[in-house]
Amino acid sequence: MLRKALITLAGLAVVGIGGFAAFAAFAYRPEIAPSKADNMPMFSAEVVEQGRLMAAAGFCAECHTVPGGAPYAGGYGMETGFGTLYATNITPDRETGIGAYSEAAFARAMHQGVDREGRHLFPAFPYDHFTLMSDADVRAIYAYLMTEVKPVRHTVPENGLPFPLNLRIWQAGWKLLFVDLGRFEPDPDKSDAWNRGAYLVEGASHCGACHTPRNLLGAENRSQDFAGAEIDQWIAPALTADNPASIRWTADDFTAYLKTGVTRDHGVAAGPMAPVVHAGLRELPDSDLDAIGVYLGDRVGTPQSEAEAEAAITASLTAGKPDGGYRLEQGERLYASACAACHYNATRIAPGRPDLGINSATRLEAPDNLVQVILNGVGNHEGMDGVVMPGFRQALSDQQIAAIAAYLRASRTDYAAWPDLVATVSRIRGADDH
Template identity: 40%
Template sequence: MKMKLTRTLIASGLLAGMSALPAAAADDLVKQGEYISRLGDCGACHTIPGKPAFSGGLAIESNLGTIYSTNITPDKEHGIGKYSEQQFSDAVRKGVLPDGKRLYPAMPYPDYAKISDADMHALYVYFMQGVKPSAEQPPETDLSFPFSQRWGMRFWNWAFTDDKPFRPIGGASAEVNRGAYLVESLGHCGSCHTPRGIGMNEKALDSGDEKFLAGGSLNGWEVPSLRGLPHWTEQETVDYLATGRNDKAAVGGEMTSVVEHSTSWMTDADLKAISAYLKFLGGNPPAPAKAAEAVSATEAKLTAAKSLTTGERLYLDNCGACHFVTGKGAPRIFPELDGATIVNAGDPTGLIHTILAGAQQPSTAKAPSTLAMPGFAARLSDDEVAQLATFIRQGWGNKADAVSEKQVREVRETLKH
């Protein structure tokens, strides 16, 4: 009887039947939905500082222009309070609003399409019963022609999305498949870590394609591949997602918000499942062995502090106190520079941006301290930043290309906006 009632609720999209459930069961469903909203990172895009939760208004910069997130509180005029459960599901999974209006894929509905019916039901109940209504009216998204013609998204969806439910990986453990479900659906990790095609579409939507999670680019930052994570142990991945730091790295860029609003709230079991799934994928070769002579030579020269290049001198003056002459930093405090992905990326934008603007690790339940790196935009010229970045990219075991003054100037310009 209980199963029939649940199915009726899902099919009808009405919450009136919730009154027939015990109060404790209804509360549990709201709590489950709240956790699922964390898994989906809904708050990161639909909440901005100083405004009510989920009331929208975040400006999302894209190649098409600025897209503003919407109010997804249960307010009946400005939010989603009039949505039936089916309409809510269509918006989340298909990017289609009740009036037929099409969402842009800044809303990751190509990934959310794999969310299970049970999780979608709990998510709907949470937004209708657990979120406070807000009458905030976010700015309207107004892209230039032809991108303003949302009806065209119908054809984009036909070409680039897949409405099939999540498909477990045959032969994989229950833990790996739980991780696969979280990564491929609610976590929408592929929206950043999968390369984009000619239509700005994700080239793959699940582990059945080797391009899935093979790395990409976001706002000029090179986004690393997550396949196998050969440089990290499974526990280091768990630590990074839970706290924004591990023994080798610290979070930066867009990932800072993901850790703050989503992964740091996940259960240990779910974090371990994600880590196990990423290791299961494989696809990345092990890190090449570092030339011990080059590592020792950099360390020895910085220690002696004689006949330094401009880049080496700038490193000692500005970076050495935290990252040390070894480039190893301090575990869980200051990240490694020797072998770091952001340092060795083909596109140095991420490293340049970090040097200019600094970075701050989020405060999480398991790591409440907010360690910050200062920005050096006011202290260093474009030429100095270029020489510093070049040294970091070529010191120790790093073997990346030099950075030009022009590249630094272009990144500095973006900071003004």
């Protein structure tokens, strides 16, 4: 018995050592020599412009710039749940930026998540999506960053992950477990537009980074693509047939929402979704936005007929029956005085003033998005251009905001009341000081 156990253990050790050797071979990445100063390849104006658009599609500036800081100079802190990671300086400064990256080193970073010196990068940098980008697009981004972005000397803070999570070797294991490294492969059964949309959504624009739930180790759960997820005290709603809005999203709705930040039937892109539109996708040509619409529309499924959509709206508007309890009464009064002047909730009123009964904010399982909008309003850089909603952070207490949310949920939907509303409002109020 014992002997057998020993043999088995020895076997395991051999497998372990073999496995470790294979892992070490995978994990080891050599340094790529610094590019020579003043030896930048020449890029055509078209390639640089293509790079500008792809950088917009990937919102590179959004993570690699601190508010008010020099573009792409890094230092923006990302809370990962394990500790804070700082996006690096990707200006062409040779010492503190990526000025010493050759084209090959840049492509390796984008496609494999390994920096020039051979260190594995953390997936807060969405290389698990960028790996799908074509060589030509990656080269174009390189051309854009190296020629159009001003070099800025700026050293970003050390990342705040605790030992041993800060050891980059773990990232090689994470990669091995969770990332399919490799370029996008078009589906020959689908149209060119569908494939272009898939390429952008899955690759450069990494929509799943927010809209797909993650597992305990922080990797996107592939069996739940776009099923909706929590991100920075917001909910990124499902982009599938499970999206909670009353009216099913269509290809055209997606395109309009991503181009303008608003649609008549679905409300506005606020919070973390705002820069996706305003600092990113709206730069893209219409053909690309149409393609994204085609791809997402297909994922959501067959559109409703106009009559079905109207029926869904009517059902929403007549759904709830407030029971007249004190809380709802208070919520109803507060709503009438604080909100109804603008949200008078006729059917399908002007775009930018969505009917709250059909908006996913009132219909999601969690009230976070509704609470965010009441607390912080909708700024000029969010939702529709030139249209704002005031925030009620100063005017209303946690309890009052909870009462309005409870009232809207009860009077506009058939869903169960949100539990722990007051606690949710105070958590969100405390988390971000706008």
